[in-house]
Amino acid sequence: MFKIQHAEFLAPGIKRFVIEAPRIARKQKPGQFVILRLYEQGERIPITIEHSDPERGTIRIVVQSAGKTTNLLNSLNSGDSILDVVGPLGKPSHIEKFGTVVVMGGGVGTAMAYPTAAALKRAGNRVISIVGARNKELVILERELRETSDALMITTDDGTYADKGFVTDKLRQLIENGTRIDLVLAIGPIPMMRAVAEMTRKEHIRTIVSLNPIMIDGTGMCGGCRVLIDGKSEFACVDGPEFDAHRVDFAVLVQRNSMYRTAEQQSMELFQHECRAQKQAQVAGQENDLAVTGGKK
Amino acid sequence: MTPPAKTSANPIPIKERMKVPRQHMLEQEPLVRATNFKEVNLGYSEELARAEARRCLECAKPTCIDSCPVNVKVPEFVELIVKGDFLGAAAKIREDNVLPAITGRVCPQEDHCEGKCLMAKKVEPLGIGYLERFVADYEQRHLDISNLPKAPRTGKKVAIVGSGPSGLTAAGDLVQKGHEVHVFEALHEIGGVLVYGIPEFRLPKGIIRQQVDYMRAMGVEFETDVVVGRTVTIDELMEQEGYDAVFIGTGAGLPQFMGIPGEHLNGVYSANEFLTRINLMHAYEFPKYDEPMVDFRGKNVAVIGGGNTALDAIRSALRLGAGHAFILYRRSEAEMPARIEEVKHAKQEGIEFQVLAAPLEFLDDGKGWLAGARCQKMALGEPDASGRRRPVPIPGSEYEIPLAVAVIAIGTSANPIVQSTTPGLNTNKRNYIEADPTTQRTSRKGVFAGGDIVTGSATVILAMGAGRRAAKSIHEYLTTPGTW
Numbered sequence: 126m127f128k129i130q131h132a133e134f135l136a137p138g139i140k141r142f143v144i145e146a147p148r149i150a151r152k153q154k155p156g157q158f159v160i161l162r163l164y165e166q167g168e169r170i171p172i173t174i175e176h177s178d179p180e181r182g183t184i185r186i187v188v189q190s191a192g193k194t195t196n197l198l199n200s201l202n203s204g205d206s207i208l209d210v211v212g213p214l215g216k217p218s219h220i221e222k223f224g225t226v227v228v229m230g231g232g233v234g235t236a237m238a239y240p241t242a243a244a245l246k247r248a249g250n251r252v253i254s255i256v257g258a259r260n261k262e263l264v265i266l267e268r269e270l271r272e273t274s275d276a277l278m279i280t281t282d283d284g285t286y287a288d289k290g291f292v293t294d295k296l297r298q299l300i301e302n303g304t305r306i307d308l309v310l311a312i313g314p315i316p317m318m319r320a321v322a323e324m325t326r327k328e329h330i331r332t333i334v335s336l337n338p339i340m341i342d343g344t345g346m347c348g349g350c351r352v353l354i355d356g357k358s359e360f361a362c363v364d365g366p367e368f369d370a371h372r373v374d375f376a377v378l379v380q381r382n383s384m385y386r387t388a389e390q391q392s393m394e395l396f397q398h399e400c401r402a403q404k405q406a407q408v409a410g411q412e413n414d415l416a417v418t419g420g421k422k
Numbered sequence: 423m424t425p426p427a428k429t430s431a432n433p434i435p436i437k438e439r440m441k442v443p444r445q446h447m448l449e450q451e452p453l454v455r456a457t458n459f460k461e462v463n464l465g466y467s468e469e470l471a472r473a474e475a476r477r478c479l480e481c482a483k484p485t486c487i488d489s490c491p492v493n494v495k496v497p498e499f500v501e502l503i504v505k506g507d508f509l510g511a512a513a514k515i516r517e518d519n520v521l522p523a524i525t526g527r528v529c530p531q532e533d534h535c536e537g538k539c540l541m542a543k544k545v546e547p548l549g550i551g552y553l554e555r556f557v558a559d560y561e562q563r564h565l566d567i568s569n570l571p572k573a574p575r576t577g578k579k580v581a582i583v584g585s586g587p588s589g590l591t592a593a594g595d596l597v598q599k600g601h602e603v604h605v606f607e608a609l610h611e612i613g614g615v616l617v618y619g620i621p622e623f624r625l626p627k628g629i630i631r632q633q634v635d636y637m638r639a640m641g642v643e644f645e646t647d648v649v650v651g652r653t654v655t656i657d658e659l660m661e662q663e664g665y666d667a668v669f670i671g672t673g674a675g676l677p678q679f680m681g682i683p684g685e686h687l688n689g690v691y692s693a694n695e696f697l698t699r700i701n702l703m704h705a706y707e708f709p710k711y712d713e714p715m716v717d718f719r720g721k722n723v724a725v726i727g728g729g730n731t732a733l734d735a736i737r738s739a740l741r742l743g744a745g746h747a748f749i750l751y752r753r754s755e756a757e758m759p760a761r762i763e764e765v766k767h768a769k770q771e772g773i774e775f776q777v778l779a780a781p782l783e784f785l786d787d788g789k790g791w792l793a794g795a796r797c798q799k800m801a802l803g804e805p806d807a808s809g810r811r812r813p814v815p816i817p818g819s820e821y822e823i824p825l826a827v828a829v830i831a832i833g834t835s836a837n838p839i840v841q842s843t844t845p846g847l848n849t850n851k852r853n854y855i856e857a858d859p860t861t862q863r864t865s866r867k868g869v870f871a872g873g874d875i876v877t878g879s880a881t882v883i884l885a886m887g888a889g890r891r892a893a894k895s896i897h898e899y900l901t902t903p904g905t906w
Contacts, residue, residue, distance in 0.1 A: 148653045162610055168703065168712035169610075193712060209610040211647040341703065341713075344608050344649055345837050346618075347695035348677040353686050358679055363839070377686050380790035384688045388714030395709055 127210040130183055131203045135265045136258075138190040139233055140199045141175070147182030149174070149212045155240035156218030156335065156367055159186065160343040162209040163197055170194050171340045171362075173237035174213060184210075187236035187265070192389050193396040214343045215366045219333075222249040224307035227299065228274070229255045229292050229321060231313020232263065237335055238312040239266050243273040245310075251275045253304075255295045257313070261286035293320045306330050311370065315379055322370035332370035336361045338381060353377045431505045434476050444546040445474040452770035456740050459622040459706055462767055463527070463555075468508070471556040474549045475503035481540055486550060489538035491887030492591070494518045496535055496550055503553060512561035515554060520594030520637065521587065521886065523562065523629045526555025528620060528730075529883045530761045562632050567639040573600035578900040581606060581665040583650040583840065586614025587882045588671035588873030590634070591889030592896070593642045599897045603641070604665075606648040611702060614673055615874075616882070618702040619694070621734050623741070624764070627701075651839035656847070656869060667868045667896045670855060671889060674874035675837025679830055680726070684784025689716060689792030693731045693831035700738050719743035722824055724795065726750045726781060727831030728758035730881075733768050735829045740771060744827075748774035750781065752800050752813040778802070778813065782820065784828060794824045834879050844869070854878055862892035867906050870896055 131143040149159060158173045176185040190196045201207070218241040226245050230238040235256050246252045254274040258264045259282045271277050278295045279287035288295070292313070299306065309332040311321040318334040325332040338361050340350040345363035352361050353374035359365065434442070448464040449455070455462050466474065478500045486496040494515055502511035515522045531537070531551040539547035578601045582589045585607040597603045611617045613630045638644070648654060650672075659665045677692035679685050699705040703713035723744040725736040728751035740747040749768075751758060754777050758765065769775070778800040787793035799819035802811040836853040848856040848865035855864055855871040862870045872888025874880055899905050 148648065152653060166704070166707075166711040209647050211608065211610075211649060211653070213652060214649065341695065341698055342609060342618075344652075344839060345676050346673075347698045348679070348692035349695040349698075351679075351686065358685060360676070363676075374686075377790075380688060381686065383790075384716065385714040388708060392709055392712055392714070 126206040126208060129201055129203050129205050129207065132201060132205075135187065135236075136263045138199070139187060139263065139265055140190075141185060141187045141236075142198075142201075143183050143185050143203075144207065144210060145182060146184050146210050146212075149210065150177040150182050150184050151179045153177040153184060153213040154217035155220065155244040157213035157215050158343075158366060159184065159210050159212035160214060160340065161194075161198070161207055163194060163201075164208055167197075167208070168194055169209070169341055169343070171214070171337065171343060171366075173240075173335070173366075175236045175240060184212075187233060189233035193392040196393070196396065211343065214362055216364070218244065218310075218367055220244045220248050223331075225251045225253065225305055226308045226310065227253045227255060227296060227306050229257075229296065229309065229311040229313065229317075230266075230270075231257050231292055231311075231317040232259070233265070234313030234317075234335075235266050235270070238310060239269055239273070241310060242270065246273045246275075250308075253299065254278070255280070255292045257281070257292035257317070258286075259283065291320075292317060293324055296321060296324060300324070300328055300330075308333065309370075310334075315375055315382070318370065318373075319375040322373065322375070326371050333367050334370040334373060335366045336368060336373065336378060337366065338378060339384065352381075430480060431501060432476050432478070432480070436479060439477050439479055440541060440545055442473070442477050444477070444549055445470045445552075447549075447552050449767075452767075452772070455623065456737075456771040457743075459738075459741055461626050462623050465559055466552055466556040468506075468560075471503055471508075471553060472506065475500045475553055477541070478504075478548050479540055485538040485540065486535040486548075489534045490518075491534065491883050492519045492890050494535070494554070499557065500548070500550075500553060503557065508557050508560040509565060511557040512565070515557060518890075519554075519886070520591055521633050522554050523558035523633055524587070524616060524625060525883055525886070526551055526553075526558050527625050527629070528616075528761075530730075530881055532762050533881075534883065562629075567636055570636075570639050572641055573598055575602070576600040576900065578602065578666045579604065579664055580896060580900075581659045581663075581668045582671065583656070583668060584608075584614055584671040584673055584873075584875075585612045585634075585644065586616060586671055586673050586873065586885065588885035588889035588892070589614065589669065590637065591886040592669045592671065592870075592872070592893040593889075594637055594640065595890055595893030596896060597637070597641045599893075601897070601900065602643075604643045604645065606650050606654075607644065607646045608649040609702065610646050612644050612646065614671075618698045619731065619734070621697065621701055621738050623737065624734065649839065651843040656840065656844045656866075660868060666900055667870065669862075669889070669892050669896060670840055670864070670869065670871040670875060671873045671885070671892075672837060672840055672875045673885075674834035674879045676835045677830070678833050678835055680781070680832060682781060682783055684786060684792070685830070687784055687786055687792045688790055689825075689827045690784055691827070691829045693725070693727070693735045693829050694834070696735055696829045697731070697738065700742075706738075706742060715742065716827060718827060720745040721826035722746045723827040723829070724748055724750045724776075724781075724823070724825050725829040725831050727833075728753065728755075728760060728777075729831065729833075729879075730760050730764055732829075732831035733760045733764045733773075735831050736773050737764075737768055737771060739827065739829070740773060746774070747772070748776050750779055750795075750797065751775065751777045752780040753810060754778055754802060757802075757810040780813070780815075781828070784825075785822070792825055792828060794822055795828060796820060796822050834874075836875065836878075840875075852878070860891060861895040862888060863895060863906075868899065
């Protein structure tokens with residue numbers, strides 16, 4: 126059991142957890158992830174480690190509610206426990222002094238890009254961060270990224286905060302302005318990473334993406350997380366999760382991630398149904414309590 | 423008629439024993455079991471077990487012991503069964519084998535004890551596996567493990583990396599010598615391949631849990647969710663956590679793919695993933711368990727390969743409702759490495775065997791899902807390095823089959839995590855760890871290795887044999903200074 130020391134919402138549906146995991150905290154490097162399992166019948170899901178504190182023996186993760194497991198996870202609070210947390214898994218990000226690095230985070234991908242951005246900054250790079258979110262409420266880690274970046278640009282899809290548009294618009298501007306870019310790191314939804322890859326391919330800018338395929342064990346044993354890299358199968362859990370964006374077959378990644386969509390929806394609907402039933406039971410319970418106490422509070 | 427030896431408790435004269443047919447174990451009916459994941463074999467009754475045990479010829483020079491990788495004293499435990507001392511028989515097996523309920527179920531006895539049984543030359547061999555299973559299950563029901571005798575502590579600490587058959591065996595043997603034993607497991611359950619690889623219908627998870635509980639009662643400590651090499655390294659275990667010796671039993675590791683077009687299609691699985699979803703993650707119980715599986719009902723499913731893993735996969739597919747479930751194997755049935763009993767059971771259940779055929783390409787339905795396979799027929803040529811006849815493609819024999827799911831069960835390669843994070847640990851060309859075949863010592867002082875991570879994919883019992891040799895050698899290393 127791994128105890129949650131602290132939990133807070135960073136934005137609607139996006140929660141940050143500080144988890145007691147001393148062994149992982151001692152070993153984690155930027156770019157690595159953990160696999161979590163919440164309860165006995167639960168699935169295993171990979172989540173990037175945002176930060177770790179070896180002294181306190183804690184790791185930090187940021188989770189966006191998407192399916193059943195992430196929704197359930199985001200219902201947990203400090204003092205609750207997670208049944209299994211294993212890691213740090215995957216190869217750490219390759220950190221060296223490249224020169225100017227553009228770090229791009231789309232949505233919750235911002236939290237995954239942040240530790241690598243910070244490490245690249247520490248390695249002496251000029252770091253330009255570009256963060257995109259659907260709207261103002263969903264912009265996360267602005268303060269942290271501002272501290273670790275030489276420049277920070279923010280876009281929102283609807284223009285409710287900073288500049289309206291997509292992160293790729295900002296990247297295009299940088300390229301068009303003649304900014305010398307030695308490396309791009311893009312982490313976010315697949316369409317965003319794919320768009321970045323297409324843009325930088327033409328410009329011959331080295332680009333790294335962090336892939337998040339369906340995964341089970343995370344140690345290379347099952348091969349479920351295989352991705353097509355230059356037409357060859359590689360395992361995201363041990364060969365990645367970071368890959369050269371120009372070699373990734375994004376279409377296959379989208380296709381493989383859709384493999385269990387029907388089942389995932391079924392799980393989610395059952396979960397929502399249970400939640401509603403639980404709430405109704407709670408309300409009924411409270412009404413009963415009121416009845417017993419004669420309505421007095 | 424020769425009278426039985428005076429010391430024998432067996433009332434049947436030796437010459438009569440060959441005339442007694444082998445006692446068959448009750449099984450679930452094939453058509454019933456093909457629809458559930460419950461165990462196929464149902465076990466012996468006490469009466470059947472004693473009847474079977476009485477078939478033992480009590481050879482003066484028994485060949486069954488030497489042919490067993492952990493050298494179980496077969497004639498002695500069988501004699502205790504004849505006497506009705508079932509707990510005594512279990513204790514006798516445990517002197518050499520800490521996982522009797524597991525080996526009694528999954529060991530390929532035909533390659534070891536039963537294959538070498540003198541009776542096998544003329545009639546069916548003694549049912550040694552069945553008898554072992556019987557006493558292990560009897561022990562589980564009747565033995566109180568709350569007060570197992572414990573050896574005096576030596577003060578030495580041993581880390582076992584991986585809780586599969588080799589690690590569990592080494593742990594069990596070492597704790598009985600009084601060492602403090604700590605087993606690290608990467609997954610959330612103890613058992614390694616026994617848990618993620620072998621299906622419930624062949625080895626129920628409850629049985630593994632009982633065997634692990636027994637080891638806990640012996641004093642072995644377990645820690646799950648630790649990927650040695652990532653969460654902690656071998657060097658950290660020895661330098662910072664005070665372990666005097668380490669045994670690496672991390673198993674075979676990475677699934678091999680065929681490198682043919684279409685392997686990335688939805689519906690194409692490695693056997694490891696397919697079986698892990700079912701066994702470790704209980705995907706067959708979706709949505710009670712969260713892990714999903716594609717819908718198999720009424721579909722054409724092929725498993726490529728001819729080993730035990732291939733058979734476990736195809737029989738699982740059948741239980742998930744596959745309409746047509748078949749094995750695609752490039753050699754003939756004679757070369758299949760699977761256990762004879764599994765092939766027999768699979769055939770009874772309606773699994774089809776398409777031998778001397780191999781896929782060349784997986785075909786796309788246009789939406790990224792598997793639609794079929796283009797296959798090629800094979801003939802058998804000269805024997806290869808494995809001694810089995812090599813499959814040779816027949817030109818012009820290509821044909822297509824419709825398929826919804828394909829599972830690739832053609833073997834594994836070495837998982838690199840421990841090797842790549844342990845400086846000075848020598849590996850061979852294929853990246854398996856180099857270890858002495860008798861002492862299981864590696865190139866690193868105090869570090870031992872055994873099982874599939876040394877030999878490549880093999881069997882549960884061979885891995886247990888390695889664990890046993892390692893435990894002996896670790897004990898010597900820990901108790902005799904200057905022995906490295």
